[in-house]
Amino acid sequence: MEKDNQKIEEFFYRNNKQVNNPIIKSFLSDSKNLYLVQKAILYPTDRNKKLVDESFQSHYKNVRKIKYVSNLIYFFSLDFDKKRRRLQNRTLLILDKGLSEEGGTTAKEQIEDASNEKEFENIVGERLLDNIEDEQLLKSLQKLTVKQLQILEMIYVKELSIKEIAQILQTTPQNISNLHRKALNKLNNTLRKKEE
Known part of the structure; x- marks a missing residue:
């Protein structure tokens, strides 16, 4: 058991740069995904590697969808605010301005x-x-x-x-x-x- 833990620690130490990537961190924060990665490190069969790969692809698609929707919400809200302000400023009444150039x-x-x-x-x-x-x-x-x-x-x-x-x-x-x-x-x- 201790030997397995040491092998996992060595793998994460060697790949420290990749593990600190925000997407990979969020992937590993899920206990199911962490278990799949540990299993693939300890028993590097094609099946285990494929399970990690499929799980990561699914996670990555979800992250991209969330990012896309949050960007849509953000930019639509900015556009809505700009349109509302433009319309509000367009419909101002200026009654005190002179009708001719002389005032x-x-x-x-x-x-x-x-x-x-x-x-x-x-x-x-x-x-x-x-x-x-x-x-x-x-x-x-x-x-x-x-x-x-x-x-x-x-x-x-x-x-x-x-x-x-x-x-x-x-x-x-x-x-x-x-x-x-x-x-x-x-x-x-x-x-x-x-x-x-």
């Missing part, structure tokens, strides 16, 4: 807010466009967005403050001030172009 009107300003129209009509009464006699100014005013026109009417016809307008339109005073400034700049630019 001016934004997409957000083009969206009409129907909830405030009735309240606005009750407050304004007479309209800004009804009081304009200059044809160029009237055409320039008609090019403004609905919201910009509402703000101008509230400021110049109804003489409301920026804070009051912000409360009526349910927004911030800064937003009203920005829309007012943009409306005036747009009117100024339109009138200058017509003069030239």
Whole structure:
């Protein structure tokens, strides 16, 4: 028995490099496979060698299948994450960007807010466009967005403050001030172009 153990130890010592291979280590970690290898070392018949070879081939195929499936899972999850991020970034709304190169009107300003129209009509009464006699100014005013026109009417016809307008339109005073400034700049630019 001791002689058999010594023979097995000598074999593993001589083939130390191959035995330390991760696939062979995992193969030998199974007690059935270790028994087959020990049997083939002690009794090196063709049948014993063939049993070890068949067992190792089966083990190696299983290792490759597991490796392949784990790689598939890993790379599919990376691809899925990339596609999800790309789709998420593609569908972002950018409403504050100017519609033209000059800036001016934004997409957000083009969206009409129907909830405030009735309240606005009750407050304004007479309209800004009804009081304009200059044809160029009237055409320039008609090019403004609905919201910009509402703000101008509230400021110049109804003489409301920026804070009051912000409360009526349910927004911030800064937003009203920005829309007012943009409306005036747009009117100024339109009138200058017509003069030239």
